[in-house]
Each structure stands twice: as C-alpha cells, then as structure tokens.
Amino acid sequence: MINLHALMLFYNVALTGSVTEASKRLNISQPAISAQIRNFEKQYNIILFEKKGRSLVLTPFGQKLLKPTEKLFLLEEQIESMIEDYHKHPQGKLRISGNYLATSFLIPKWASLFKQRYPQVEVEITTVNSQAALEKLTNYESDIAIFGSSEITNHNEPHLHFMELYQNEFKFVVAPNHKYANRQISLEDMVKEPFIMREEGSATRKKLIEVCDLQAVRLPKIELQFNGINEIIQAVVAGYGVSFVSSLVASPFIERGELAIVDVIDVRITNNIVLCSHDRGVLESYIRDFISIAKTVKEAEE
Missing domain, CATH: 3.40.190.10 (Periplasmic binding protein-like II)
Known part of the structure; x- marks a missing residue:
C-alpha cells in the first residue's frame, strides 16, 4: 500500500516550494519531512525534487505526480467536510x-x-x-x-x-412600442440596434456571438452591460435597446405585455x-x- 503520509508531505512541499514552509504549515520538523520524502523516493526508485540554488523544484515526474496527488487530498478535504456537515x-x-x-x-x-x-x-x-x-x-x-x-x-x-x-429557447426581445416589436426581420437589421447584454463570457452572450458568426453578420454594439438578467430585462422594459435572452426569463414579461418578441429570420437557438x-x-x-x-x-x- 502506498505511503499516503509521505505523499502528503510531498504535496505540501510542492505547494509551498520549500521544506521550511511545509514544516511551518504542518508543524512537523524539517528533518522528518526530508527523511520521509527521501525514503519514499528510495522505495519507489523515483526523484521528486531537485535543488536549484536555495530552492527545491519539481522534477518532470514530480510535476506529473502533483496533479493526481492534489485530487487525492482535495477528496480527503471533501470527505472531512461531508463528515463535518453530518454532525x-x-x-x-x-x-x-x-x-x-x-x-x-x-x-x-x-x-x-x-x-x-x-x-x-x-x-x-x-x-x-x-x-x-x-x-x-x-x-x-x-x-x-x-x-x-x-x-x-x-x-x-x-x-x-x-x-x-x-x-429553453433564446429570444430577441424589445419594449412593446419598439419599431421591431412582434415583427419579422433579418439578423443584419437586428444587430444595428443598441444591445443590452450580460458580461463577456456569459452563456447568452456566447450564443449571440455564435448566431452572428453563423450568418456572417457583424457583432452588435453592446451599449449597456449588466451582471444580472433582471437588470437587463428592466432596462429593455424601460424602452431602451434590445436583448437576446432566455425564453424562461422573458415569458412572464411577454405575457404581461411588458416585453415583445422580435422574430429574427433563421435564428432558432435552444439550450x-x-x-x-x-x-x-x-x-x-x-x-x-x-x-x-x-x-x-x-x-x-x-
């Protein structure tokens, strides 16, 4: 059976970059840490660290071993957390x-x-x-x-x-008095309008970019950007710009007459x-x- 204690020492030395820092973190003497890591290396005929100046750096095999070791001790933390939650x-x-x-x-x-x-x-x-x-x-x-x-x-x-x-289908939405409300238009015309969207990297914004790329249409100009969907909806309801949002989010506003859908030709995106x-x-x-x-x-x- 593999020596988990020695692996834990290796992991902490790798994380902190030195035996000294690992010793402080674990409250175990430096000589004890060094000796157990050396014994582990000797037992399996491997080299985990090499000295560069005053620092210890991982060997290529040490780097390879680090990731699964990290997963092992993260799992240990999760098990401890589950036991703590149980109590x-x-x-x-x-x-x-x-x-x-x-x-x-x-x-x-x-x-x-x-x-x-x-x-x-x-x-x-x-x-x-x-x-x-x-x-x-x-x-x-x-x-x-x-x-x-x-x-x-x-x-x-x-x-x-x-x-x-x-x-969940994505919809282009506008205020009910917008010129495109309840109309069918091209994506090329749609993207000329000022858009209100979530931040870069959001799933909905990625969907909009995919739609534009697919039809070789330039990306719209994002005039307002929010981190939340509610804020986007409220801004569109207030009468400024358009947005591309989840139908699950937009449906209650559409049913109350606060938003209207724009039917953009050849755009059907579901999630x-x-x-x-x-x-x-x-x-x-x-x-x-x-x-x-x-x-x-x-x-x-x-």
Missing part, C-alpha cells in the same frame, strides 16, 4: 449548484416548497457557470446541479443521472435545462424529494 446538520444538508438562470428563476420556488416540507434541512445554493456546476457535483461538492446542457463540454459521466427539465444528481440509490430521501418537487412544478406548468 453539524443532523437533519441533513442539501447543496445545490446551478447556473445564473437556474439559481435566479427556477431554484428559488423549488427551494421554498422544499423548506416548507423539510424546515430542519439546511439548504445551500451556489451560483456558478454550467461547467462548474457539473464539476461541483462530480467532485461531491454539491448534491444536485442544474444547468444548460449545451454549455457543457463533456458530461459523459456514467454514475450521474440527468433529467431534462425545460427546452436544454437539466437537473443532474448522483445515482438515485445513494441519495438521501430529502434529496430525492427535492428532485420530485422540481419535476412536479415543471409538469404543472405544462
């Missing part, structure tokens, strides 16, 4: 990660219904991008992840369960919203119930 929250703790759309417009209602049923269960909701939401679930840092499936580069995880919730969890058989009953609540709400809306 801190005897009635349970539900950790949900989701993209901005999910945590702003979907999860709040589900979480409210859940807390009415499970008032003693702690609920922690984290907003991250879609890729990070999936990674947090994969790394057991969350129990449920909700995100846009098309924003994920790789989700072929056999131990995860995916449930499609919504087919399925999925709920992802670990295999149902290993989930606590309250996590399964949260998933059931999300499913029930979705079915009631259809």
